[in-house]
Every structure is written in C-alpha cells, then in structure tokens.
C-alpha cells in the first residue's frame with residue numbers, strides 16, 4: 001500500500017510524541033487502551049490512557065517560567081473513558097487538549113486551585129473555543145474565595161469578560177448565557193472542607209497554604225477512587241492532610257529544590273516535605289508535577305530527600321502523561 005498524507009501525519013505524531021514522552025524518568029503509567037477522549041482521528045492512538053476506570057491526563061507539568069518546554073499546570077480527570085473535570089488551566093493546556101482531540105465543551109466542570117497566571121491563563125481560551133460548539137448546558141467553574149490582593153473566582157472571570165473587561169465581547173457567558181452560562185462557584189478557603197457534587201462525582205475542596213494567595217486543594221471521588229490534587233502549597237495544613245488521607249493518587253507540585261532558600265520555599269513544599277506528607281497521609285501513589293528547572297536540576301538531591309520519607313510508588317509527570325488510578 002502506498003503511503004498517503006494521512007500515514008505521514010500519523011508517523012509525524014508518533015515521532016513527535018514518542019520522543020516527548022521519553023524525556024525524564026521512566027514511567028509505568030503510559031499503557032495501552034483508548035481513553036475515549038479523542039475525536040480527532042490519529043491523535044488518540046499516539047499516547048493513550050491506561051485502561052482504567054479512572055485516569056488523570058497531565059496537560060501541563062510545568063510552572064510559570066517558559067524555559068522548561070512544558071505547558072503550565074493543568075490536569076484532566078477521565079472517568080470510564082470520558083474527560084470529566086479540568087483541574088487548572090495554565091498557559092499551553094488549550095493546545096494540549098487540542099492535541100488529544102478533547103473538546104473543552106465536553107467537560108462537566110472546571111476546578112481552579114488559585115488565580116495565579118500559570119493556573120488560569122488558558123481559561124478564557126477554552127471558553128472561546130467552546131463558544132463555537134453546540135453546548136448549551138451551564139459549565140460549573142469552581143474556584144477560591146478572594147481577599148484584598150486576589151479576586152475570588154467570580155470576580156476574576158468578570159474582570160476579564162464582564163462589563164469593562166478587556167474581553168467583554170465574551171460577556172454572554174455571564175449575562176444571558178450565550179452561548180452557554182458559566183456557573184461560577186466560589187469556595188471559601190477558610191474553615192472546613194466544602195463538598196460539591198457534579199453528577200456522580202464528589203469534589204472536596206479546602207484552603208491550602210500558598211503564601212498570601214487564596215488557594216484550594218481538591219480531592220475528587222470518582223468510581224470508587226480518590227484523587228488528590230494538591231495544587232501549589234506547602235503541604236503543612238492538617239485540613240488537606242485529612243482530605244487526602246489514603247488517596248489512591250496524589251499529584252504534588254515540585255516547584256522548589258530541597259535546599260531552596262528563596263521566597264518560593266514559603267509558597268511550596270520541598271521534596272522532603274512532599275515525602276513526609278505522602279507518608280503521613282498514606283497515599284497509595286505519588287506523582288510530581290509543576291516542575292521547574294530549578295527543581296529538576298536538583299532532582300537527585302530532591303529524590304533522596306523525598307525517599308527518606310516516602311517509599312511508595314513515585315513518578316515524575318511529563319506533559320500528556322496519563323496515570324491510571326487503581
């Protein structure tokens with residue numbers, strides 16, 4: 001059979017993503033089987049999710065600096081083959097969704113851990129993309145409360161697409177729900193955990209310590225599994241420890257090296273602190289993401305510090321990795 005342009009496209013995808021997924025440490029989590037998330041033909045066969053009831057696709061494994069060839073933060077929770085929740089929407093994750101053939105209008109909800117740029121920059125891009133679809137159902141967007149320095153999730157979105165916002169031409173999402181309405185749900189970062197149900201999914205959210213930034217950590221219950229998304233934080237608040245206890249998977253952010261002395265160490269957990277948290281919480285599997293060059297360059301030291309605390313399964317995420325939750 002003579003090769004056609006479609007064969008060449010498939011070959012190019014395999015070469016590009018085969019190379020991309022071989023960067024960094026070996027992983028056991030990229031397996032066979034279709035996650036059902038793709039609708040754009042060839043892309044779905046390139047890097048499929050494991051054949052699991054629940055899986056997490058890493059859309060962006062990087063932080064705010066563009067020197068790491070990673071998208072900023074974003075994760076897709078896939079349940080029984082369907083992409084259900086987007087957790088954070090940093091720069092580059094709109095492109096990653098497109099590469100996977102996942103249309104943003106298919107999401108059941110978006111969870112925003114905090115409004116830092118590397119967690120929200122693509123949120124409006126996804127809405128704009130979805131505005132070309134047939135979706136009419138409201139889209140829940142869950143995010144943190146605000147304070148004098150940082151807007152709450154509703155104010156944050158209004159500042160962009162509401163009256164007087166730079167993109168007020170997209171204000172229909174807030175007003176008459178045209179093409180569909182955003183259901184902006186502000187979750188107080190103070191006090192006890194909040195529980196939100198989206199169909200059969202149960203989402204627990206609680207405030208987490210990320211310096212002066214109002215921030216949330218999430219634990220999602222889906223198909224009998226529990227996935228903890230720590231977000232950016234120091235991992236030293238007992239409320240999130242309780243929420244994440246015995247989670248099947250914890251995604252923790254690896255933003256600082258073990259001996260970092262700068263201000264970022266007051267915003268993020270060091271590897272030893274991540275390990276200590278994972279051990280105390282008894283999480284069954286640990287994935288590090290939100291890498292930064294400074295943390296990856298010192299990973300040998302970081303891994304030793306983390307391993308001194310936690311001996312369970314540990315992997316480093318790359319963009320487009322998929323982790324089964326078992």
Ligand SMILES: [Zn+2]
Pocket residue numbers: 063064073116118119232290
């Ligand atoms: Zn961040």
